[in-house]
Amino acid sequence: MKEIRNKDGLTEKEFLAQYKPGDYKRPSVTTDVLMIGMNENYTKMKILLIKRGNHPFMGCWALPGGFVNENETAHQAAARELEEETGLSGVYLDQVYTFSKPGRDPRTWVITIAYLALISELQEVKGLDDAEDAAWFDLKFTEEEIKISSEEKAVNIVYNLKKEVFYNGVLRYENYIPTLKSQDALAFDHVEIIIEALKKLRRQIKYSSEAFCLVDETFTLPELQAVYETVLGQKLYKKSFRDMISEHVVETGEERSSRTPNGRRCKEYRFKREE
Amino acid sequence: MKEIRNKDGLTEKEFLAQYKPGDYKRPSVTTDVLMIGMNENYTKMKILLIKRGNHPFMGCWALPGGFVNENETAHQAAARELEEETGLSGVYLDQVYTFSKPGRDPRTWVITIAYLALISELQEVKGLDDAEDAAWFDLKFTEEEIKISSEEKAVNIVYNLKKEVFYNGVLRYENYIPTLKSQDALAFDHVEIIIEALKKLRRQIKYSSEAFCLVDETFTLPELQAVYETVLGQKLYKKSFRDMISEHVVETGEERSSRTPNGRRCKEYRFKREE
DNA sequence: ATAATAGTGTCTATCAGACATTATCTG
DNA sequence: CAGATAATGTCTGATAGACACTATTAT
16 A cells, blocks of 8 residues: 555655655744733733843743744744743743744844733743843734833833734734834834734633633722733623623632722632633 | 855855855755535535545545746746646636645655635536546535545545644644545545645634635525635534625626525525725 | 415513612721 | 822613514425
């Protein structure tokens, strides 16, 4: 059965034994991870950036990431990088998009597979390896602009967003194109990666359960609603939200105050798995 | 401003001039395209496969695809391959997922970026380049199995599907794992690519307008409904479907019979672009 | 005429949006 | 008690599901 011979008269086994990869050029393949958490009272999204310690974009802030090795999947590579940089494992990690625009890395040909990671608690981070520094940044994402800032690091990165129309088959699509407005900038095409990852998160959080990755194991409904509102960038009606979410949560039986001052104590909930 | 020097005392310009890519191993990067069309009366999905003319998987059917070049994006590479193989351009083309499991290609380390393409009319195809043959196959995708067959080519490929549970962060996910049941098989991990692409198409067609890429420029509502039903693999209620779709179509003023025998003549419609 | 399909009307259950009311907590 | 937040009730409008009825065509 496996004795089929090709035009050079080789069987599959013989073919593989003599196979030599051609000398056409190959790209480096990396993963970049947008890691998202929330601040203490769920009013802001926080993202993890590292400060580049070498050229190119030396001194600029960038997404953590690294090369994919031959003996691992891109998903494993992203998880490994994340664990190396933050000590976290078992976090939510989802492939977003693969970026391959020529020239996106001035050194050489690099294709990057972007991942979105969600965590419920911000860990202390410090720069390791090539990174001169690492920190959690505030993220603001609206129709008009994307703003990434850290008071502690005295960094303020702002891009204006303009909608651009393109066609895919007969369908019309809109895309954000960012224009740098601040002194500080992100390295490479990392703004675009962040934008795509945020768009994906917003699309998914409504119909899936990603939000539960951003809160503690137990949470109150006002806290959970705050997560949705912050991620989506819009207010939600309390009753509608609770109706929508009710089938995915169960009461723990406990009560406690929410992460906001004042007011009545809340029931505590836990995520309810399907089936 | 650009005069920052790194630990070797180099400016960015000097760094890039002396930069040599390390000698760590790099993968080949390819695109694979699942091209989907419909049969004459929209009752079946059709996919384009090519027959491999060399090892590995010589004689097996596979997705069309090819290497990404340094001067193009993966999207452009997929479009180029498609045009080379079918003469089609301007079709709907959407990135699905990047596959990177070690050993997925027995020759060497290959990472592939999968694309989904949709077309409204099946073109005559013939094998070019490495492909010994090319043909449109019938596709059947249910909860239990995926079946890819061609009467003309006397090929019948069947995989059973079993649901597998895995966890991503706190969330529970289900995945299909295919098991080959037929004599004939697809090359590489192309079943998995097809499954992922179909899942994505089903997710998207409800909330987006991909279906319009699968019909002619003008169409009747029974035809459009047939496309939805075939892609989703379930019957839809006529009235609900028409209510849902009504804001995205306009009458052309013409009338004609649908692509099914008998019955009353239909109003003809056209896709209505937003704004 | 009859079978088959096209097109539309209508009832119901559900649910998001919107607002109001009651309950409980802090100071 | 006042102000704030939590929890829940209720009304409305939109919509998917389900079924029925009328209109038009081929045989």
